[in-house]
Each structure stands twice: as C-alpha cells, then as structure tokens.
Amino acid sequence: MRVLAAAARRAEQGQPLFNLAAGQPSTPAPAPVLAAAHQALDSQILGYTETPGIAPLRRAISGHYRDRYALDVDPDDIVVTTGSSGGFLLAFLAAFDVGSRVGLARPGYPAYRNILHALGCEVVDLPCGPETRYQPTAAMIDGLGLDGLVVASPANPTGTMLDPVELAQLATHCADTGVRLVSDEIYHGITYSGQTSCSWATNRSGFVVNSFSKYFSMTGWRIGWLLVPHDLTDVLDALGGNLAICPPAPAQYAALAAFDGYDECDRHVVRYAENRRLLLNGLRRLGIDRLAPADGAFYVYADISHLTDDSAAFCAQLLDRAGVAAAPGIDFDQVDGHRFLRFSFAGSTATVIGALAALEEFLNER
Numbered sequence: 001m002r003v004l005a006a007a008a009r010r011a012e013q014g015q016p017l018f019n020l021a022a023g024q025p026s027t028p029a030p031a032p033v034l035a036a037a038h039q040a041l042d043s044q045i046l047g048y049t050e051t052p053g054i055a056p057l058r059r060a061i062s063g064h065y066r067d068r069y070a071l072d073v074d075p076d077d078i079v080v081t082t083g084s085s086g087g088f089l090l091a092f093l094a095a096f097d098v099g100s101r102v103g104l105a106r107p108g109y110p111a112y113r114n115i116l117h118a119l120g121c122e123v124v125d126l127p128c129g130p131e132t133r134y135q136p137t138a139a140m141i142d143g144l145g146l147d148g149l150v151v152a153s154p155a156n157p158t159g160t161m162l163d164p165v166e167l168a169q170l171a172t173h174c175a176d177t178g179v180r181l182v183s184d185e186i187y188h189g190i191t192y193s194g195q196t197s198c199s200w201a202t203n204r205s206g207f208v209v210n211s212f213s214k215y216f217s218m219t220g221w222r223i224g225w226l227l228v229p230h231d232l233t234d235v236l237d238a239l240g241g242n243l244a245i246c247p248p249a250p251a252q253y254a255a256l257a258a259f260d261g262y263d264e265c266d267r268h269v270v271r272y273a274e275n276r277r278l279l280l281n282g283l284r285r286l287g288i289d290r291l292a293p294a295d296g297a298f299y300v301y302a303d304i305s306h307l308t309d310d311s312a313a314f315c316a317q318l319l320d321r322a323g324v325a326a327a328p329g330i331d332f333d334q335v336d337g338h339r340f341l342r343f344s345f346a347g348s349t350a351t352v353i354g355a356l357a358a359l360e361e362f363l364n365e366r
Ligand SMILES: Cc1ncc(COP(=O)(O)O)c(C=O)c1O
Pocket: 023, 082, 083, 084, 085, 086, 109, 152, 155, 156, 184, 186, 210, 211, 212, 213, 219, 223, 224
C-alpha cells in the first residue's frame, strides 16, 4: 500500500510510472454489470436486503457452480458478502475462537494473518517453497493440532495452484481430522495452465470464499460470496445481520448480470496471458529467473536475492529511479520476503513492456 501511495504521488506529478504493484484489474466491470447498475439505480429502492443476499443473486451464483464446475450448490448454502474480505471476517468469526490454531501458507495474502490476529487466533506458519509450488500439503499439516487451514489456489503472491487431486486430498484430510478448511477461490477463472477445482467438490465441511473482484473485474463494488457449511448457516446469518446487515444492495443487483459477462472477462484473461508471457520472458532475459510458476492470478513472485537482501529498499529505489512499482515480498512473508518481489501483470500490455525496458535500464545502471 505504501508503494501504491508513492506511485500515485509520482503519477500526480506527471512522472513516468509503470505500475506492476496493483493487485487488481485495470478494467471496469463487464458491460452487462454496468447496465444493470444503471437500471437498479433508476428503478430500485435499494434499501437493506436479506442478510445473506438477494435470492436471485444466490440463484445466479448457484447457476455459476452448475455451469462452470458441474457442481450442485443449493442457493441456501450461499451467502453474499462485502467482497471476499467481508467473507473472511464472517467465516473466521463463525469457525474459530480466541486461541484457535489456523495454518497459513507463507508466503501468503497478508489479510488472512491480520484478520486472524485481530480475532485473537494463533496463526501457524506453513513455510512453503518451490518444492510444493508454494502450497501446503496434507503431510505438512499432520500433527500440528490445527483448528483451521486457509488455502488459496491460485494464490497471491505466487499465482501457484493446487491441482484438483491435491486440493481434494487437503479437503479430505481436513474433514477427517476436524480441521476447518477455508478455500480461497477468488482467482478462479484467471488461469494459464493446470485446472482449478472447488473444495466443495470433495467435502462440504469447510468454507469456500469467492468474489466478483478479480475475474469479474469488480474490486471496488465490494461484493463476493461464501459457500457455508451446514452447521454454521445460522451463525453466519446472525453474524452477517449484526456486523453489516447486508452486503451493498446496488452491487448485488449489478452483480446479477456478471454471469452474462463471461466473454468480456475471458478477453481480459487473454490479455493477462500475453502480459504474463512477456513478463516471464523479459524477467528471465534480465537474469531474474527464479520465478514461482505463475499458474493463475496475475502475479509473478520473483526471488531477487542475487540483487538485494532488502526487497523493500529495492522496491523504493526501483520506483524512484525507474518509475516501476512492484510489491516487496515482505508484505507476504515476514521471514523470507526480504528476498522476493511481486510483479502484477493485471495492467495493460504497454505497461508491462515499458516496465521491462525501465527495469533493464535500472539494472544496467546499478
Ligand atoms: C488471495 C486474495 N484473497 C482475497 C482478496 C480480497 O479481495 P476482495 O475483498 O476484493 O474480494 C485478495 C485481494 O487482493 C486476494 O489477493
């Protein structure tokens, strides 16, 4: 966030900026969503809605599971949330207590850790490296006495995925050993190799977290959803009603049309794939070649230990001298992140090309 603020200051001053730090699409919501939003503003009262979200949206999300996953999900098991971030808060509050032990891959998305800490849970670090594609395994969590496990596939910051067999193994292991699995599937739809699967295809005792933010290009609309295990449905309803009453009504009516926007979203993924190809090739050409396999999402996580031992300072210099914004690994891994950078290729292809040229000049001048 500090990098993003510094990048914004640069842009305001009219200095060149190649932003590879932002973890969000650079495109608006799909056209059908924009049209539905206009229509909702003109025709709906937009008061509070039912706490778990309007019934048509829950039915539409259920249809998404039928069409894209061949999975039968009852709309009553779906709770619409204020982005997946709101979903994490509800899921963690419902599933865990103060002192609960929850396993997280390191590196990983920092909000998991921060929300769990705020709730008094104990985060159990699962150091994950290239040997397991930066993902936890069933063997890794055995005997740790966990109450919960959060996995993300594709993951942030690495983009790596659990293949369907690995995810199924984790889901089964968690169900068999009383570990509540929280499967973050927010980057589904944005993949380049391999196959994504839903943890509910194997077992429904955990949560699935998803969102309209990434594939559907709707970060600021603050709308996502949870698949909720049956034993926690009532708890979720009580928590949701008290904490937020309901997710934002305008975003709910607009999101109803997101499932008419697959073609537009898939075109974004084609651009991400081209950006990814250019970035991976360009970085390798510059000698930055220890890269996490970017199976999905829009990130490349790069080991830059041959260039620096302080990736935060390196990021600051890179922005200051070359106008390239990237995220320091320390944001995602407080132990080893000082050796890593995360590059996002969610922006335009021109941004990626410009960033590579500026990075090359920066490295040559060091
Ligand atoms: C892995 C992961 N999960 C969840 C989120 C939160 O997204 P949102 O609250 O917009 O759905 C992000 C945002 O970058 C993310 O990278």
